[in-house]
């Protein structure tokens with residue numbers, strides 16, 4: 001089965017109606033390797049897809065056969081991923097000596113570590129730039145986003161970016177995981193394993209000499225720990241809470257509702273965008289009135305701070321409801 005895409009162009013000017021008929025096949029060995037990479041990391045990971053693409057009229061077929069990992073010099077954290085482009089480029093040249101018919105046709109990356117269930121503004125900007133760049137050979141760029149990991153099961157979303165047109169989400173029904181192994185898989189799997197073990201030994205090395213670690217890395221690790229603890233606490237208390245990305249500055253925030261007798265408390269808990277030495281911010285709205293706007297210090301007492309303000313918000317909401325009925 002394939003899927004006909006409807007566009008969500010980036011910005012109104014890009015909006016086009018389209019009847020592209022797309023089907024995507026992904027080798028199961030690719031999914032297995034992604035699952036493994038995601039399960040051993042609590043940072044953003046990713047890779048460049050290698051495969052084949054064919055077009056017949058408005059029908060596009062993409063087959064993802066393998067991928068190049070982000071390299072041992074990857075720069076990543078819980079909230080960002082900068083692959084080693086030099087390594088990926090060099091590796092691609094090596095692969096071409098085995099098979100001249102391969103294409104770089106997209107990429108995957110993961111948000112399992114930060115809970116953002118969609119592409120970030122930065123992701124969309126980056127993919128749009130890639131598909132529109134002169135160096136990119138194709139008119140299509142296929143993106144796979146891992147949004148979560150349940151046991152060994154990946155939650156996935158798929159997108160297609162089209163040169164000078166825009167992008168669209170590809171429905172699950174148009175994507176098929178099929179049995180297959182690229183002849184290049186063994187090389188790339190070994191390279192990825194080597195990169196991971198190199199990164200592990202670097203991390204151990206740094207742990208042994210923590211005062212020499214770059215400040216940025218220490219900060220990223222700190223936020224990673226905070227966010228993963230928060231995720232556990234928040235979803236335990238408010239299972240329907242969602243993480244989103246602020247349009248203004250790209251900072252990550254949690255949003256959830258608490259239903260009261262006479263309306264909802266709208267809670268927003270936002271992380272600082274750059275520095276981990278700044279507090280998070282908690283905002284609670286009731287009946288379009290701001291009842292709480294407080295900083296939350298990111299230390300071990302933050303859940304008590306949040307609980308205290310939630311209780312206060314409920315009291316304020318009660319008196320507002322009372323006032324409204326008078």
Ligand SMILES: [Zn+2]
Nearest residue numbers: 109119120123
């Ligand atoms: Zn992303």
